[in-house]
Amino acid sequence: MNEPAHFPTALYLYFAAGGTTALILFALVTWTWLRTRAVTSGRLRSGLTWLGVGFAFLLSSQWFACGIGAGPGFLLGDDDSARQPFLATAAAVAGMFCSVIGWFGVLVGMRFIHTSLKQGVTRPAQTPTPTRSRRSQHARVTRNRRHPRQSQMAPSGVGRGARPHAVRIGSLVFGGVTRDRLTARMDAWLIRAPA
Amino acid sequence: MVARRRVGLAVFWLGVFLLFVHTTLPALWELFGPGTPYPLSSLSGLGAIATGFTPPLGAALMVVAAVLAGPHTTHEGA
Numbered sequence: 001m002n003e004p005a006h007f008p009t010a011l012y013l014y015f016a017a018g019g020t021t022a023l024i025l026f027a028l029v030t031w032t033w034l035r036t037r038a039v040t041s042g043r044l045r046s047g048l049t050w051l052g053v054g055f056a057f058l059l060s061s062q063w064f065a066c067g068i069g070a071g072p073g074f075l076l077g078d079d080d081s082a083r084q085p086f087l088a089t090a091a092a093v094a095g096m097f098c099s100v101i102g103w104f105g106v107l108v109g110m111r112f113i114h115t116s117l118k119q120g121v122t123r124p125a126q127t128p129t130p131t132r133s134r135r136s137q138h139a140r141v142t143r144n145r146r147h148p149r150q151s152q153m154a155p156s157g158v159g160r161g162a163r164p165h166a167v168r169i170g171s172l173v174f175g176g177v178t179r180d181r182l183t184a185r186m187d188a189w190l191i192r193a194p195a
Numbered sequence: 196m197v198a199r200r201r202v203g204l205a206v207f208w209l210g211v212f213l214l215f216v217h218t219t220l221p222a223l224w225e226l227f228g229p230g231t232p233y234p235l236s237s238l239s240g241l242g243a244i245a246t247g248f249t250p251p252l253g254a255a256l257m258v259v260a261a262v263l264a265g266p267h268t269t270h271e272g273a
Contacts, residue, residue, distance in 0.1 A: 016222040023218060026254070027211050034207065034261040041266065052258045060251035067247065098251075 006078045007070075019066070026059050043119070047112025054105025061098035067091030196265070203264025206256055213253030217246045 007015075030052065037048040069076035073088025221233040237243050 016219075016226075020219045020222065023214055023250070027214060027257075030254075030257045030261075031207075034203075034257075034264060037261050038264060038266050045266075049262070052261060056251075056254040056258045059254045063250045072247065 057102030
């Protein structure tokens with residue numbers, strides 16, 4: 001292997017900052033994926049496993065593609081003598097191979113997740129949602145208690161103006177799937193899911 | 196179960212280390228470190244080849260870590 005070629009400063013800084021940011025984001029994605037996978041089961045978990053494997057291969061494909069411009073290909077370097085077209089081609093071939101495998105893993109994972117969610121949505125509920133603690137139940141009842149005149153004016157479930165501001169913003173941003181609702185749905189799904 | 200999760204987390208952080216050891220750390224060393232070469236870089240032998248495969252190996256270890264950690268019943272996170 002030759003000495004690393006010298007790269008233009010702006011190019012070096014751009015790829016160093018971009019690559020570092022991408023790696024940090026990948027680590028965060030994988031950490032969140034690990035925690036999500038731990039609370040699932042059955043087909044949904046299989047789908048998430050495939051998804052994680054696909055993401056790992058996609059990262060590998062990006063890394064091998066870096067070998068075209070940087071080491072071992074050095075095609076983006078200033079030094080012509082350090083350029084290695086054969087190694088750059090090998091890096092490109094490896095990158096494309098990992099890319100295809102990665103996208104295949106993502107596709108299989110998404111199919112698994114789609115199937116499991118479809119079964120979970122169409123299957124009728126057999127068990128009630130998990131009971132909350134007495135304190136949280138009291139808080140919920142107190143929060144939903146309305147003035148008698150208000151209950152005459154508005155039907156049940158309409159005009160819940162007493163919700164906290166953060167929850168309303170969260171509902172707006174995440175389409176009504178706040179953290180509590182997501183946890184409750186996940187609990188219900190886990191209880192309904194076959195062993 | 197707790198021991199298994201700890202092993203999984205250890206493998207996960209090992210994967211994170213392998214992810215950065217030949218990517219971000221050499222760049223930071225070159226930008227802010229002393230004038231000496233990055234101590235873990237090698238231009239010949241097995242070290243030079245391993246340099247090109249540590250990030251994919253780290254990503255693979257992070258995926259394996261999730262399998263090792265296994266499920267847990269609480270919803271408070273890993």
